[in-house]
Amino acid sequence: MEIQKLIQQIEKKKSMLCVGLDVDLEKIPKHLLDHEDPIFEFNKAIIEATQEFCVAFKPNTAFYEAQGLKGWAALKKTIDYLNTFYPEQFTIADAKRGDIGNTSSMYAKAFFKNLNFDSVTVAPYMGRDSVEPFLSFNDKHTILLGLTSNQGSEDFQFLKSEDEFLFENVLKKSQTWENSQQLMYVIGATKADHLKSIRSILPNSFLLIPGVGAQGGSLKEVCKNGMNSSYGLLINSSRGIIYASNQNDFAEKAKLKAKALQKEMALFIN
Numbered sequence: 001m002e003i004q005k006l007i008q009q010i011e012k013k014k015s016m017l018c019v020g021l022d023v024d025l026e027k028i029p030k031h032l033l034d035h036e037d038p039i040f041e042f043n044k045a046i047i048e049a050t051q052e053f054c055v056a057f058k059p060n061t062a063f064y065e066a067q068g069l070k071g072w073a074a075l076k077k078t079i080d081y082l083n084t085f086y087p088e089q090f091t092i093a094d095a096k097r098g099d100i101g102n103t104s105s106m107y108a109k110a111f112f113k114n115l116n117f118d119s120v121t122v123a124p125y126m127g128r129d130s131v132e133p134f135l136s137f138n139d140k141h142t143i144l145l146g147l148t149s150n151q152g153s154e155d156f157q158f159l160k161s162e163d164e165f166l167f168e169n170v171l172k173k174s175q176t177w178e179n180s181q182q183l184m185y186v187i188g189a190t191k192a193d194h195l196k197s198i199r200s201i202l203p204n205s206f207l208l209i210p211g212v213g214a215q216g217g218s219l220k221e222v223c224k225n226g227m228n229s230s231y232g233l234l235i236n237s238s239r240g241i242i243y244a245s246n247q248n249d250f251a252e253k254a255k256l257k258a259k260a261l262q263k264e265m266a267l268f269i270n
């Protein structure tokens, strides 16, 4: 998807919301377990209920891979369903890949060609040649882990050399790579106090912000510090939306959660 289309959707829906499809069989309503494909049944209901309030969906592939072949089949059905019925939704394979060049090319092929996601999350640690194969696909986007939401981000991302954090160095260096205009970045909502300085390094890039809701990040702080003139944010919530209820009303409750987040975001969108 072209970025311009994503920006139009944000304007139209007054939403920067990304719904995370992190489907855990132990948390979904028990009655769905009788279906042949409970993960897909759950996703279909969540997508139907929340799509009017969001502009993106992000299945985290770990939750599908954990279920073996059945999980991978559910992931494929989910992305096909989105591409068929809601092609205006930006899709993110949260797979956190990255390897030597020829292997990264295969990961890129898997997520961009075979599954046809708009974007994939990638770890930057192996450097330029591990990321550039993802960037060679037109109209596909590579979402690089910038500053993550977890506590362990302190271990490496905040190491300082020459007055600069390691994560800042990663952001700057990645901007010199070929086709870097196709890069987006993950910045955790729990690190919202760094968003202003991150915007001085990345004034134009879209940022994927996980960590509001279950991880405690503030939506207001994220919007205040992180938006740019093209909105520039996709704000993810997974558990806070999809597990609002584990009863028959799960989709309705998820819809209310998505609507509430959209309403809060709309205050920041002209």
Ligand SMILES: O=C(O)c1cc(=O)[nH]c(=O)n1[C@@H]1O[C@H](COP(=O)(O)O)[C@@H](O)[C@H]1O
Pocket (backbone or CB within 6 Å): 020, 022, 060, 094, 121, 147, 148, 149, 150, 186, 187, 188, 210, 211, 212, 213, 214, 215, 236, 237, 238, 239, 240
């Ligand atoms: O890349 C991600 O999406 C990601 C990066 C990060 O720094 N923190 C983070 O929570 N995530 C993912 O974002 C989602 C957050 O889920 P909730 O905490 O349930 O809203 C999960 O799929 C995480 O794997």
